[in-house]
Amino acid sequence: MHEIAPTTARDHSVVFAPRIQDLLTRDGKVFRIDATTVGVSDCDLTARIVAARPVLSTERSVYKPAAGADIPHDSATRTIRALGQDVMAGIRTPPPPARGLSGGWPYAATSYLRRWLFASDPLPVSLLSKRGITRSDTLSRLVDRAVTAWPGSEAHGTSTVLAELIRGAAGTQERRQAIAMYRRATATLCDGVAALTGNALWLMGRTGRTGQPETDLTAALWETLRLLPPAWMLYRKGGGAYTGLHPEIRPEDNVALLPLLMHRHPDYWSDPLEFRPERWAGVADPEKTPGFMPFGFDGARCWAKHLVVPLAERLLTVALDHRLTIRAPRQDAPVPLRSLLSVRFEAEVGA
Numbered sequence: 001m002h003e004i005a006p007t008t009a010r011d012h013s014v015v016f017a018p019r020i021q022d023l024l025t026r027d028g029k030v031f032r033i034d035a036t037t038v039g040v041s042d043c044d045l046t047a048r049i050v051a052a053r054p055v056l057s058t059e060r061s062v063y064k065p066a067a068g069a070d071i072p073h074d075s076a077t078r079t080i081r082a083l084g085q086d087v088m089a090g091i092r093t094p095p096p097p098a099r100g101l102s103g104g105w106p107y108a109a110t111s112y113l114r115r116w117l118f119a120s121d122p123l124p125v126s127l128l129s130k131r132g133i134t135r136s137d138t139l140s141r142l143v144d145r146a147v148t149a150w151p152g153s154e155a156h157g158t159s160t161v162l163a164e165l166i167r168g169a170a171g172t173q174e175r176r177q178a179i180a181m182y183r184r185a186t187a188t189l190c191d192g193v194a195a196l197t198g199n200a201l202w203l204m205g206r207t208g209r210t211g212q213p214e215t216d217l218t219a220a221l222w223e224t225l226r227l228l229p230p231a232w233m234l235y236r237k238g239g240g241a242y243t244g245l246h247p248e249i250r251p252e253d254n255v256a257l258l259p260l261l262m263h264r265h266p267d268y269w270s271d272p273l274e275f276r277p278e279r280w281a282g283v284a285d286p287e288k289t290p291g292f293m294p295f296g297f298d299g300a301r302c303w304a305k306h307l308v309v310p311l312a313e314r315l316l317t318v319a320l321d322h323r324l325t326i327r328a329p330r331q332d333a334p335v336p337l338r339s340l341l342s343v344r345f346e347a348e349v350g351a
């Protein structure tokens, strides 16, 4: 059996939740996880599975149905364009005070990003992305209703483009979908980038780049996307479209595609468990690397991938410039079982 779960204690060691750890110790690249789920970490088979059928609307995360209806394609593309404009504008504006990065990661970073990118939206729209609200279904519903009634006015002038999509919606149904899009897009962006940046900070070591100012942060982020990919498992319901592709997959099975395992497999990588950003030096398009799929494969590739790495790099730079230091744990940081894979730690700015 090959080793794809590190067991040695290093300064960036992690302790995966038992169910993730169990997957990491499985033999083979196609294996049964339970009575109705097959796990796949084989690169070619994954590509064929992703290409076999489009993602179902119910399998989507950002663009799953909202307000009782599918999201029309043109409204989906409008949302992603708006998010792109807002992220690029945010990257160019000065960040909030760095002390906001102190505290429990990745949550401190999630709140910080929301403040940085979306706090300029008028009330009640800005409440849609506030962490205290998004954690409660009841408060979320109340805010949704308030925004449907008062989506803001043109006079305000400081809205994000995403908020303007809410204000410009043609009717109540379109507005309710625009509200859901705003909430999901901001959450996916801030949670995903916070997870990626936190994972990078952990892998880079407790003291960031102190003493190594030449660290290539882009390469460090691609290497983080390999070893600790936030989107560590992609799920497909029903094996009907996949049964011909592998004998283990039956029509009634669900399929779990596992980038986390693929990215650590010795068939695809040399020194797979080593954090080595230099392996990406001179690689023009990391996503063309075989066995690497942090943003999915052709057929269901992430629409926001061009935003994620630049924003994470900007956040990482703010953290390192302000000497964000990991206080605890000293080693073996926990990685709980969540849809986004993220290392948990306590950090302090300028300590």
Ligand code: HEM
Pocket (backbone or CB within 6 Å): 050, 055, 059, 060, 061, 062, 063, 080, 083, 184, 185, 186, 188, 189, 190, 191, 192, 193, 196, 230, 231, 234, 235, 293, 294, 295, 296, 297, 300, 301, 302, 303, 304, 305, 308
């Ligand atoms: C760190 C942040 C992110 C990561 C790691 C990530 C990763 C991924 C991955 C792995 C897939 C393939 C999913 C599959 O095949 O099942 C995907 C698809 C997708 N992502 Fe992202 N993503 C991130 C952020 C975002 C954001 C902010 C948005 C938009 C607001 C977004 C929109 C999409 C869309 C539209 C798809 C295509 C699937 C679909 O049609 O629904 N992603 N992403």
